[in-house]
Amino acid sequence: MTTLTKESQGPEHPELLELDRVTIRFAGDSGDGMQLAGTQFTKTSAVVGNDISTFPDIPAEIRAPQGSLPGVSGFQVSFASTEIYTPGDAPDVLVAMNPAALKTNLADLPRGGILVVNEDEFTETNLRKATYASNPLEDGSLRSYRTFRVPISTLNARALEDSGLTAVQVDRCKNMFALGLMFWLYSRPLDTTVHWITEKFGKNPGVAAANIKTLKAGYAFGETTEMFATHYHVPKAKQKPGLYRNITGNEATALGFVTASKLAGRQLFYGSYPITPASDVLHELARFKNFGVKTFQAEDEIAAVGAAIGASFGGSLGLTGTSGPGLALKSEAIGLAVMLELPLVVMDVQRAGPSTGMPTKTEQGDLLQCMFGRNGESPVAVVAPATSSDCFNMAIEAWRIAIKYRTPVVFLSDGYLGMGSEPWLVPDYDSLPKIPVVFASDPATYKPYARDPETLAPPWAIPGTPDLEHRVGGLEKADITGNVSYDPANHDKMVHLRAEKVARIAQDIPELVVDGDERGGLLVLGWGSTYGVIMTAVQRARAQGKRVSMAHLRYLNPFPRNLGEVLTRYDKVLIPEINLGQLRLLVRGTFLVDAVGFNKVAGRPFTIRDIEERIGELA
Amino acid sequence: MVTANGDKKDGVQVLSRKDFVSDQEVRWCPGCGDYSILAQTQKVMPELGIPRENIVFISGIGCSSRLPYYMDTYGMHSIHGRAPTIASGLKASRPELSVWVVTGDGDALSIGGNHLLHVLRRNIDLQIILHNNQIYGLTKGQYSPTSELGKRTKSSPVGTIDAPLHPLTVALGAEATFVARTVDVDPHHMVGVLERAYQHHGSAFCEVYQNCNIYNDGAFADFTAKEVRADRMLFLEHGKPMIFGKERNKGIRINGLQPEVVEIGVDGITEADLLVHDETRPDPTIAFMLSRMSYPDFPVPIGVIRAVQRPTYDDLMTAQIEHAVAVEGEGDLRTLFTEGDTWVVE
Numbered sequence: 001m002t003t004l005t006k007e008s009q010g011p012e013h014p015e016l017l018e019l020d021r022v023t024i025r026f027a028g029d030s031g032d033g034m035q036l037a038g039t040q041f042t043k044t045s046a047v048v049g050n051d052i053s054t055f056p057d058i059p060a061e062i063r064a065p066q067g068s069l070p071g072v073s074g075f076q077v078s079f080a081s082t083e084i085y086t087p088g089d090a091p092d093v094l095v096a097m098n099p100a101a102l103k104t105n106l107a108d109l110p111r112g113g114i115l116v117v118n119e120d121e122f123t124e125t126n127l128r129k130a131t132y133a134s135n136p137l138e139d140g141s142l143r144s145y146r147t148f149r150v151p152i153s154t155l156n157a158r159a160l161e162d163s164g165l166t167a168v169q170v171d172r173c174k175n176m177f178a179l180g181l182m183f184w185l186y187s188r189p190l191d192t193t194v195h196w197i198t199e200k201f202g203k204n205p206g207v208a209a210a211n212i213k214t215l216k217a218g219y220a221f222g223e224t225t226e227m228f229a230t231h232y233h234v235p236k237a238k239q240k241p242g243l244y245r246n247i248t249g250n251e252a253t254a255l256g257f258v259t260a261s262k263l264a265g266r267q268l269f270y271g272s273y274p275i276t277p278a279s280d281v282l283h284e285l286a287r288f289k290n291f292g293v294k295t296f297q298a299e300d301e302i303a304a305v306g307a308a309i310g311a312s313f314g315g316s317l318g319l320t321g322t323s324g325p326g327l328a329l330k331s332e333a334i335g336l337a338v339m340l341e342l343p344l345v346v347m348d349v350q351r352a353g354p355s356t357g358m359p360t361k362t363e364q365g366d367l368l369q370c371m372f373g374r375n376g377e378s379p380v381a382v383v384a385p386a387t388s389s390d391c392f393n394m395a396i397e398a399w400r401i402a403i404k405y406r407t408p409v410v411f412l413s414d415g416y417l418g419m420g421s422e423p424w425l426v427p428d429y430d431s432l433p434k435i436p437v438v439f440a441s442d443p444a445t446y447k448p449y450a451r452d453p454e455t456l457a458p459p460w461a462i463p464g465t466p467d468l469e470h471r472v473g474g475l476e477k478a479d480i481t482g483n484v485s486y487d488p489a490n491h492d493k494m495v496h497l498r499a500e501k502v503a504r505i506a507q508d509i510p511e512l513v514v515d516g517d518e519r520g521g522l523l524v525l526g527w528g529s530t531y532g533v534i535m536t537a538v539q540r541a542r543a544q545g546k547r548v549s550m551a552h553l554r555y556l557n558p559f560p561r562n563l564g565e566v567l568t569r570y571d572k573v574l575i576p577e578i579n580l581g582q583l584r585l586l587v588r589g590t591f592l593v594d595a596v597g598f599n600k601v602a603g604r605p606f607t608i609r610d611i612e613e614r615i616g617e618l619a
Numbered sequence: 620m621v622t623a624n625g626d627k628k629d630g631v632q633v634l635s636r637k638d639f640v641s642d643q644e645v646r647w648c649p650g651c652g653d654y655s656i657l658a659q660t661q662k663v664m665p666e667l668g669i670p671r672e673n674i675v676f677i678s679g680i681g682c683s684s685r686l687p688y689y690m691d692t693y694g695m696h697s698i699h700g701r702a703p704t705i706a707s708g709l710k711a712s713r714p715e716l717s718v719w720v721v722t723g724d725g726d727a728l729s730i731g732g733n734h735l736l737h738v739l740r741r742n743i744d745l746q747i748i749l750h751n752n753q754i755y756g757l758t759k760g761q762y763s764p765t766s767e768l769g770k771r772t773k774s775s776p777v778g779t780i781d782a783p784l785h786p787l788t789v790a791l792g793a794e795a796t797f798v799a800r801t802v803d804v805d806p807h808h809m810v811g812v813l814e815r816a817y818q819h820h821g822s823a824f825c826e827v828y829q830n831c832n833i834y835n836d837g838a839f840a841d842f843t844a845k846e847v848r849a850d851r852m853l854f855l856e857h858g859k860p861m862i863f864g865k866e867r868n869k870g871i872r873i874n875g876l877q878p879e880v881v882e883i884g885v886d887g888i889t890e891a892d893l894l895v896h897d898e899t900r901p902d903p904t905i906a907f908m909l910s911r912m913s914y915p916d917f918p919v920p921i922g923v924i925r926a927v928q929r930p931t932y933d934d935l936m937t938a939q940i941e942h943a944v945a946v947e948g949e950g951d952l953r954t955l956f957t958e959g960d961t962w963v964v965e
Contacts, residue, residue, distance in 0.1 A: 291950030305704075306707075318712075
């Protein structure tokens with residue numbers, strides 16, 4: 001945080017400082033509305049022109065006991081006057097709505113950081129639930145922070161004395177008081193949130209009025225009280241001109257899939273079983289009925305992928321989506337799609353594993369499962385978006401590849417990308433390239449497993465086409481005819497053909513681009529959601545004069561065709577991953593390059609400092 | 620591939636059984652009941668009046684699941700137990716197709732049990748033909764979920780200890796709207812049931828008692844053999860009293876909550892005392908009762924046990940989409956992209 005200018009507002013007004021970047025974390029009980037406060041702060045910051053990046057931290061329990069440590073829900077938003085790539089390593093400000101929120105989040109707040117606590121909630125009972133032996137507000141343990149004790153519950157109740165709402169309803173509004181206070185502290189206008197409240201509670205004007213009233217009360221509290229000596233301003237960021245909206249990775253993914261369906265002119269069919277953190281995509285796609293999107297909430301993960309395969313057999317875009325445990329269940333059916341050679345997209349929004357693991361926490365542990373988690377030689381293409389908004393591009397790309405090569409494609413996202421958000425430069429729909437779809441129609445030339453000489457893709461002959469009746473199945477099939485075959489030479493040929501077909505996708509995807517030096521020094525190679533931290537860490541290291549470059553893989557199978565050559569140009573290769581080295585294993589095995597790793601599997605994104613330190617050891 | 624060789628009548632191709640015979644050599648054991656099921660299926664297809672290209676057979680794994688290879692229609696031999704899922708996705712995405720699921724007792728009730736329940740409760744408009752031979756044939760003779768308790772097989776040398784499922788009872792429990800049973804040795808009856816299954820709008824579940832002459836020979840012979848059939852099976856007919864027996868002198872009467880076998884003319888019993896079969900009865904209690912009747916205590920009911928109407932999943936799905944388009948208009952991505960709060964960076 002750097003102070004750019006100082007602007008005195010006169011002795012009776014708090015001073016206004018200009019900052020280039022601020023990170024706030026709202027933390028409270030899962031019933032306290034912290035996600036809502038966080039998203040509203042994000043929206044307003046985006047609208048005033050900051051670059052933004054967010055990361056929600058949601059407990060697995062929907063309603064853990066009130067005031068308990070597992071029940072704490074957090075939302076971190078970073079906003080800046082420059083381009084940013086991450087939601088910030090550590091918050092500058094922590095808003096803690098109760099002792100449990102303080103206990104679980106304080107360790108992340110740097111010394112000297114701003115801490116706003118709702119002191120009303122620091123009762124004996126709540127302190128006990130949060131396992132505090134003594135009250136941290138009293139025992140001096142918060143001395144190294146700029147702590148502001150605000151009786152948020154009392155002030156909120158007082159503001160809503162005459163609202164006519166019940167005590168419980170009144171208490172539910174207190175997140176808006178806290179939000180109002182943050183809006184004042186960072187000089188944000190209230191109108192975006194006021195507008196949102198009016199829309200959201202349109203049917204319940206009493207509740208709408210109360211929320212607006214306490215939002216304004218929170219703002220006024222900051223303005224009039226002498227508690228805060230300073231407030232802050234973060235100017236607009238310089239961004240590429242255009243129309244923007246804030247978007248989470250899961251929203252961008254859903255939009256990408258429906259866009260692919262329109263670009264291909266084929267119906268999108270989504271088979272899915274609810275699973276954290278992928279369910280949002282099901283919720284989004286279920287809204288798109290007027291786009292002809294069909295969503296099928298299946299009885300289990302297997303049925304979800306089965307239904308998608310059935311839809312693809314019928315000529316639709318059969319899509320299924322899940323997280324790691326669900327992908328494990330889908331393995332056999334994905335193998336069937338490999339054998340049938342049907343287009344299929346499988347979305348995996350990764351979460352911490354193994355087994356049930358930590359459903360709401362992020363990880364990159366499924367790469368090898370996608371690559372190899374099936375019986376037999378069963379190659380699939382794998383693409384991985386690098387940022388939340390990139391989910392849109394890669395969702396379309398997954399479909400382009402699946403259709404052209406008639407292959408399953410795994411779209412490998414993760415909880416951090418899926419739930420995190422950032423501004424999205426709204427694309428011009430009319431300039432997006434169409435996805436050609438060709439169905440077989442000529443009985444004179446049709447052979448079920450004859451192949452396109454360039455892509456090796458077999459034709460797509462869908463039911464309803466006269467005289468192309470044919471049978472497909474999971475048994476090995478004879479080349480060209482597709483009849484069941486146990487012939488040894490044929491099996492060897494088919495195994496090679498299926499592998500070669502997926503390998504040929506490399507001719508059809510962009511080459512890997514290096515950001516930094518053309519050769520020499522350290523190359524940091526990443527994939528997926530670590531893009532933002534790696535980018536920032538490498539920029540900082542270069543600013544310090546270190547010879548560090550970066551490249552980020554968005555295509556994991558096949559790799560970009562120049563990857564092997566790129567790797568030979570650098571003295572050292574570092575591959576940071578939120579797993580124990582899965583990409584590293586592939587890279588070492590494929591290219592015989594002695595890449596080293598940075599592997600921390602803590603259920604959360606890397607911090608920029610994590611990567612900077614590792615770079616420091618190597619460059 | 621055999622192409623349609625029938626005449627054209629008013630521009631519509633008239634198909635024959637031969638048009639549904641694929642060029643693949645049939646590879647079931649000689650004498651297997653599956654031959655009869657295949658033959659009746661090929662026979663019934665031209666009667667249904669569906670363009671051949673709109674017919675799709677989808678199967679799982681097992682002896683029965685080889686059937687799609689032998690039908691000259693679209694077909695998929697998929698993975699074990701999952702045929703209903705693939706068929707559901709196909710039918711929901713292409714409601715105009717005629718989709719048939721071919722499965723067996725292991726495929727549908729063991730590994731795929733969950734999917735069977737859910738396809739039936741959704742009432743997706745497709746036909747499910749379950750070849751029940753009460754044994755695992757393809758894996759060479761282990762007991763199946765419909766094998767009788769105590770059955771000795773390769774995997775149960777001293778007898779099974781798990782109680783069997785009754786497929787029709789399972790289907791009724793899963794809210795099936797059409798439930799029927801037929802047998803491999805009565806081709807004429809089977810054709811009738813297959814036709815009815817096709818005509819039913821919704822999920823049509825048909826159990827076919829099928830003899831595995833290698834691993835479970837004669838499993839149903841006690842009541843399906845020609846000479847005993849009339850006395851030991853109850854041929855259900857909608858609206859008719861439940862009468863059976865060579866002499867047509869026996870019937871089923873309800874006594875309290877239980878069925879009982881009575882003899883017409885004995886103790887003053889007349890036809891009027893017998894239960895009249897009503898396949899459209901909304902309450903499934905009698906259908907459930909019929910699904911549990913088994914030889915030797917009762918004659919084994921065959922025919923359509925239940926046929927009721929309920930909206931189908933595919934119709935409801937189509938209706939929701941049409942409604943959305945009618946109310947919101949055809950979706951425009953340009954609008955969807957800019958949903959919610961947007962801002963312009965100059």
